[in-house]
Amino acid sequence: MRHRIFYSISLLAAFFCLAPGLVFSASPELAAKQVWRWGHHTSDLNTMDPAFAVPDMTYSAGNGVFNGLVRLKPGTLDFDNLEGDLAESWEISKDGLVYTFHLRKGVQWHKGYGEFTAADVQYTFDRLKNPKLGTPYGAKFLTIDKVKVVDKYTVQIILKAPSTFFIMDQAMAYQAGMIVCKKQGEEKGLKNLGLDVIGTGPFMFDNYKAKEKITFVRNPNYFRGAPTIERLEMYFMSNVASRTMAFIKGDLDAIYGERDSYWVEDVKKTKTVIVDSVPLGSGCAIHFNMTKKPLDNIKVRKALAIAADRKAFKDFFGGVWHEMTAPVPPSYYAALPKEKTPAELLYNYDLAKAKNLLAEAGYPNGFKLMGYVTDKPYYKSIMEICQEQWKPLGVNLEIKVVDHTTFHANIRKDMNDVIVYYAGRAPVADSYLTQYYYSKAIIGKPTATTNFSHFGDVDADGDGKIDNVDALIEGARKEMNREKQRELYYEAQLQILKNVPSKPLHELTKVLVRHNWFDPGVEIKGSMIFGYPLEKARILKH
Amino acid sequence: MTSFILRRLLLAIPTIWVVITVVFFAVRGLGGDPAMAILGDRATPEALEVLRERLGLNQPLWIQYTSFLWDLARGNLGRDLLTDQPIYELFRRAVPYTVDLAIWATVIGILIGVPAGILAALKWNTPLDFVGRFLGIFGFSFPAFYLSIILLFIFSLTLGWFPMIGGGELGNWGERARHLFLPALSLGLIKSAFVMRLTRSSMLNVLHEDYITTARSKGLKEWIVIYKHALRNSLIPVVTMISVYMAVTIGGSIEVEIVFNRPGLGKFLIGAIQERNYPVIQSGLVVLSVFIVLVNLITDLSYAFIDPRIKYD
Numbered sequence: 069m070r071h072r073i074f075y076s077i078s079l080l081a082a083f084f085c086l087a088p089g090l091v092f093s094a095s096p097e098l099a100a101k102q103v104w105r106w107g108h109h110t111s112d113l114n115t116m117d118p119a120f121a122v123p124d125m126t127y128s129a130g131n132g133v134f135n136g137l138v139r140l141k142p143g144t145l146d147f148d149n150l151e152g153d154l155a156e157s158w159e160i161s162k163d164g165l166v167y168t169f170h171l172r173k174g175v176q177w178h179k180g181y182g183e184f185t186a187a188d189v190q191y192t193f194d195r196l197k198n199p200k201l202g203t204p205y206g207a208k209f210l211t212i213d214k215v216k217v218v219d220k221y222t223v224q225i226i227l228k229a230p231s232t233f234f235i236m237d238q239a240m241a242y243q244a245g246m247i248v249c250k251k252q253g254e255e256k257g258l259k260n261l262g263l264d265v266i267g268t269g270p271f272m273f274d275n276y277k278a279k280e281k282i283t284f285v286r287n288p289n290y291f292r293g294a295p296t297i298e299r300l301e302m303y304f305m306s307n308v309a310s311r312t313m314a315f316i317k318g319d320l321d322a323i324y325g326e327r328d329s330y331w332v333e334d335v336k337k338t339k340t341v342i343v344d345s346v347p348l349g350s351g352c353a354i355h356f357n358m359t360k361k362p363l364d365n366i367k368v369r370k371a372l373a374i375a376a377d378r379k380a381f382k383d384f385f386g387g388v389w390h391e392m393t394a395p396v397p398p399s400y401y402a403a404l405p406k407e408k409t410p411a412e413l414l415y416n417y418d419l420a421k422a423k424n425l426l427a428e429a430g431y432p433n434g435f436k437l438m439g440y441v442t443d444k445p446y447y448k449s450i451m452e453i454c455q456e457q458w459k460p461l462g463v464n465l466e467i468k469v470v471d472h473t474t475f476h477a478n479i480r481k482d483m484n485d486v487i488v489y490y491a492g493r494a495p496v497a498d499s500y501l502t503q504y505y506y507s508k509a510i511i512g513k514p515t516a517t518t519n520f521s522h523f524g525d526v527d528a529d530g531d532g533k534i535d536n537v538d539a540l541i542e543g544a545r546k547e548m549n550r551e552k553q554r555e556l557y558y559e560a561q562l563q564i565l566k567n568v569p570s571k572p573l574h575e576l577t578k579v580l581v582r583h584n585w586f587d588p589g590v591e592i593k594g595s596m597i598f599g600y601p602l603e604k605a606r607i608l609k610h
Numbered sequence: 611m612t613s614f615i616l617r618r619l620l621l622a623i624p625t626i627w628v629v630i631t632v633v634f635f636a637v638r639g640l641g642g643d644p645a646m647a648i649l650g651d652r653a654t655p656e657a658l659e660v661l662r663e664r665l666g667l668n669q670p671l672w673i674q675y676t677s678f679l680w681d682l683a684r685g686n687l688g689r690d691l692l693t694d695q696p697i698y699e700l701f702r703r704a705v706p707y708t709v710d711l712a713i714w715a716t717v718i719g720i721l722i723g724v725p726a727g728i729l730a731a732l733k734w735n736t737p738l739d740f741v742g743r744f745l746g747i748f749g750f751s752f753p754a755f756y757l758s759i760i761l762l763f764i765f766s767l768t769l770g771w772f773p774m775i776g777g778g779e780l781g782n783w784g785e786r787a788r789h790l791f792l793p794a795l796s797l798g799l800i801k802s803a804f805v806m807r808l809t810r811s812s813m814l815n816v817l818h819e820d821y822i823t824t825a826r827s828k829g830l831k832e833w834i835v836i837y838k839h840a841l842r843n844s845l846i847p848v849v850t851m852i853s854v855y856m857a858v859t860i861g862g863s864i865e866v867e868i869v870f871n872r873p874g875l876g877k878f879l880i881g882a883i884q885e886r887n888y889p890v891i892q893s894g895l896v897v898l899s900v901f902i903v904l905v906n907l908i909t910d911l912s913y914a915f916i917d918p919r920i921k922y923d
Contacts, residue, residue: 107775111868111881114648114692122650202660204653259664262694278693278700279873279881280776303775307868309759313767314774314871473642473886476651491651503652514655 096587099607102298104586106599107315107323111306112279117261118246119196119203127243128597129302132284133178133267134248136241137169137189142601145348145495145594147401153241154184154268164230164548167239171221175291177249178272184247186223190215191250193225193238201258205244207515208237230546232553236401237494242596270295270603279304296606316341321586321607324598325579327446329386332579340583340610344592344600345388349575350492351397351500354454355520356569358528360485363437366529366568367429370415372486373571374425375461377417380453381574385446390575395505395564397575399594402497402544402557404565413565419460426461434462437485441467442475450488450573479520480511487520490576495596497557501541505564508538521569528567537563585610615907622903629899630682630892634675637883637891644691647885665691678892687896688889697893700878705897707777707874710790711797711866712859712901716852718798719805724848726802727809728841734814742806749803755865758796762869765792777872793870797862801855808851812844819843845916853909857902 113125118134121127139153140146152158155169175184195201196209203209211231216224227234238245249266256262263276268291271284284300305311308326315323316338325331325343335341354376356363363369382389393414394404406414426432437458441451448469455465465486470478479487493499502517503509507524509517528535537560544556564570578595582588589604645661646653653661662668666677681688687697730742766774778789816822817840825835864876875894882890913920 111877120649122648122652199656199660202649202657202664204649204657206657207654260694277873278695278703279877280871303871305775305871307871310762310774310869310871313759313762317767317770317774319774471642471884473647473884474640476646477642480646516655517652 097609098296099585099609102296102607104297104300104322104602104605104607105320106300106302107305107311107320108302108598109306109308109311109324110304112304113263113276113282113302115260116263116265116273118244118248119201119205120260121243121246122204124598125302125304128599129282129284130243130246130265130267131241131269131597131599132271132300132602133265133269133273134241134246135175135268136245136247137239138235139241140596141590142603143588143590143592143594145399145596147236147496150235150240154189154247155239158235160235164232164546165227167225167227167234168218169223169225169239171223172291173221175268176289177251177268178266178287181249181251181266184249184268185220186217187220188247188250189223190217191253192247195248195253195258196244198258203244207517209244211238229542230548232548232550233494233496233498233545236496237499240494242494271300274299290603292603295603297602300602315581315583318583318610322580322582322600325581327385327388327576327579329388332387335581340585342582342584344580344582344595345577346580346592347390347399347575347577347594348492348495348596349388349390349397349399349577350490351392351400351572351575352450352488352490353392353395353504353570353572354450355487355489355504356571357482357485357487357521358526358569359482359522362429362431362435363485364526365429367425368431369568371422371425371429371461372458372463373415373568374418375422375463376415376454376457376571376573378573379417380457381450384449384453385574385576388577388579390577392572392575394561395570395572396497396500396557396561397495399575400493400495400497400500402554404558404561408558409562409565413562415565415568415571422461426463431462434458434464436464436466438466438468439484439486439488440470440475440478441488442472443469444472446576447475447488447490451486454486454488480516482511484520489518489520491518497561498541498545501537501557501560501564505560505569506538506541507536523564523567523569528569535563535567583610584608611911615911618907618910619903622900622907625903626896626899630679630896631675633892633895634678634888635671637886637888638671640883640886642886644886644888647887648692678889682893682896687893690890691887692885697890700890701875701893701897703780704873704875704878706780707872708860708863708867708876709901710786711793711863711872711874712856714790714794715797715801715859715863716856718794719801719855720852722798722802723805724809726806727848728813728836730806730810731813731817732836739810742810746803746807746810749800750807752800752803753865754796754800754862755869757799758793758866758869761792761796775871777870777874789870789872793863793866793872796866797859800862801859804855805848805852808848809844812847813840816840816844842916846913849909849912849916853905856905857898860898860901 108125110125115126116130118130121130135153137155138150141151154172156172157170159168177184193212193215196203211227212225213228214226218224252266264273270287270290272287274283274285276282281301281303286295286298288294311323314320332343356369358364378391392398393406393409396403439451441448451467458465504519505523508515509519510522510525511520524536540556540560544553547553547556585608587606587608588600590601645658649657689696726742730739733739766772772792773789778785822840825839864880867874867877879894
């Protein structure tokens with residue numbers, strides 16, 4: 069008994085002695101200087117206006133400056149558990165047409181621009197819809213019929229047709245979905261807001277030095293509480309060698325890395341380095357221009373698809389590579405899972421079968437193809453690998469390397485037979501299918517985006533009928549039941565796979581790299597932006 | 611002298627006009643679309659059209675050309691198509707970084723190249739000459755960006771002596787010099803190889819002239835023969851080529867500015883070409899043309915100091 073009492077007292081004493089230590093070790097000491105230095109992979113930043121947030125640097129930096137109505141939980145891509153951002157809650161009418169948002173009260177715009185209200189939400193969406201603004205995102209906001217201010221803190225968005233994706237796409241804190249300040253917009257007029265933008269986010273624009281860096285300072289009035297980091301310095305460092313060296317030296321706390329397994333393994337050799345290779349990635353497919361002979365023949369396209377071995381790309385990209393077997397990248401909502409795809413639609417490598425298909429199509433000795441490609445290595449290498457893989461079929465792919473701007477111009481003039489294209493989009497099946505396989509998106513049309521194969525306007529399988537999945541895409545968009553909606557998207561993807569307008573190849577994840585003294589404050593499981601969530605981030609003593 | 615300078619400056623105007631006219635039409639013949647560069651690959655043709663209209667890219671070429679010339683004549687360099695900032699303001703910050711780099715690379719090139727060239731010429735066909743020639747060829751064929759990465763690795767990453775990012779604040783001379791040292795050394799070392807080879811061959815020509823033999827036979831000290839008689843006469847082709855090489859240095863500065871993340875003119879130009887940012891390309895080349903004209907003028911004037919027999923009317 070005496071022993072028990074002794075042990076109990078000893079344990080209690082030990083607990084009280086160690087407890088402060090345990091608490092201390094759970095909250096590491098912060099660095100005296102809370103400045104976060106980020107090395108971005110682009111050479112400059114042209115605007116901070118969310119309506120023109122096409123360059124990844126713009127919307128990535130904008131993530132700290134603006135808020136949307138709703139958002140993903142920081143560090144996740146969990147679309148089933150979105151949380152309110154400027155909206156505290158929201159309701160969707162039964163017919164899926166009316167979205168009512170109840171806004172946070174007392175949120176302040178940066179630099180004394182007043183309180184955020186429903187009028188700002190109305191202004192943001194009306195501005196995006198206005199064709200005179202000329203935003204590249206205009207088309208997707210035309211689905212909005214009207215934005216109604218119910219009262220100062222309640223706003224209703226009425227859609228022209230039901231869309232379950234409105235909340236996941238247009239209303240999300242991402243790219244053009246960020247809410248801008250009406251007062252600033254009216255001051256500047258209907259044009260690009262430029263760099264010195266007013267937001268509600270945790271950081272405020274401070275300074276911009278062209279070709280060098282952009283800086284932001286802490287917003288002491290941020291509605292979720294002032295962030296720990298006082299200042300963000302984002303450097304434009306397109307040269308990977310100097311960006312890497314500056315990071316390894318510790319002059320930068322975090323950088324955007326290279327989608328290259330050798331590079332990743334190399335930086336990991338530095339003990340303090342943590343690599344966050346996470347979705348949302350960029351999907352890559354090779355698109356066949358079905359208006360050009362002999363690519364109008366489905367057997368020819370099937371032969372090319374099964375002769376392009378995904379394993380070769382895996383070997384090339386290493387750890388950042390993820391197999392993409394459906395038209396929609398695997399990390400996107402409602403992407404067709406591999407296990408739900410019939411084996412013959414996976415178009416796995418089979419050279420003998422490819423040769424037979426070409427012979428059946430009347431091209432036993434192959435043919436010539438031509439494709440412009442950008443000088444960016446991750447594009448060019450895809451074309452070069454395809455060129456090698458199609459050689460045994462007698463297919464001679466002539467590659468014309470041009471700079472990135474010329475590449476984009478040429479492929480929109482229908483100059484390519486085959487087009488390699490990478491894209492990261494709002495991570496829902498709708499965005500990908502609408503931009504690549506919807507008939508309105510076919511290049512050459514006034515509403516064109518990136519449908520390079522002309523799928524939707526041609527008889528893809530040679531049965532005398534136009535093949536098209538527009539109705540399936542539109543039906544899925546309106547479907548309020550998630551399960552039914554998924555099935556519709558799966559069906560659309562199966563139809564696309566059957567018609568082979570493209571061969572889906574892979575999704576490359578983002579490569580975010582940091583030193584262990586930069587603590588993002590949340591676990592990084594995924595990221596929509598090229599950067600880290602920063603509102604809870606801190607720099608630890610090192 | 612003044613009339614010579616004025617005449618040269620007036621003659622520079624048609625030269626610059628030819629340069630900007632060629633550039634104006636050449637960049638538009640490159641293909642690509644500034645509107646696409648701004649709005650990205652998701653932009654519909656309708657959105658692209660709105661932007662082209664706003665930027666004046668839909669106007670006939672001759673109107674764009676004449677309005678550019680008219681603006682230029684009034685000293686207006688135009689606005690950046692992408693950021694809408696005045697190009698003058700952007701260049702006011704960028705040009706000093708490039709001028710710093712060009713001047714100090716040239717100074718390093720001369721400080722290393724001229725003595726090395728003289729030494730190699732004096733020790734003609736000796737092991738020292740062979741080593742100098744080898745280093746000259748090696749340096750001449752070495753890419754500036756690669757040397758920059760090596761210097762960064764040694765002096766910044768390993769030894770930590772120099773900063774890695776940026777060009778330093780323009781108003782802070784100490785910081786500016788620290789940021790300048792490695793980029794200037796990268797370009798300067800490569801330039802020194804060129805200057806060394808040129809000085810050596812020029813000195814070798816002069817050292818075999820009769821007046822050198824005469825100077826020696828008069829009993830002049832060897833250093834007077836070398837520096838007063840041989841070097842001064844051999845410097846004119848060296849100075850000419852250094853000024854020509856100045857343009858090459860500006861070209862080389864593009865790569866170095868990218869590696870060292872210096873916000874100089876080269877970095878602006880390469881970005882502008884990729885984005886088809888026409889006003890920045892045009893204005894950037896105007897600035898470069900003016901710079902090269904001034905360098906040539908200074909070179910011509912320096913001849914009179916090197917060789918007093920040269921007079922300007």
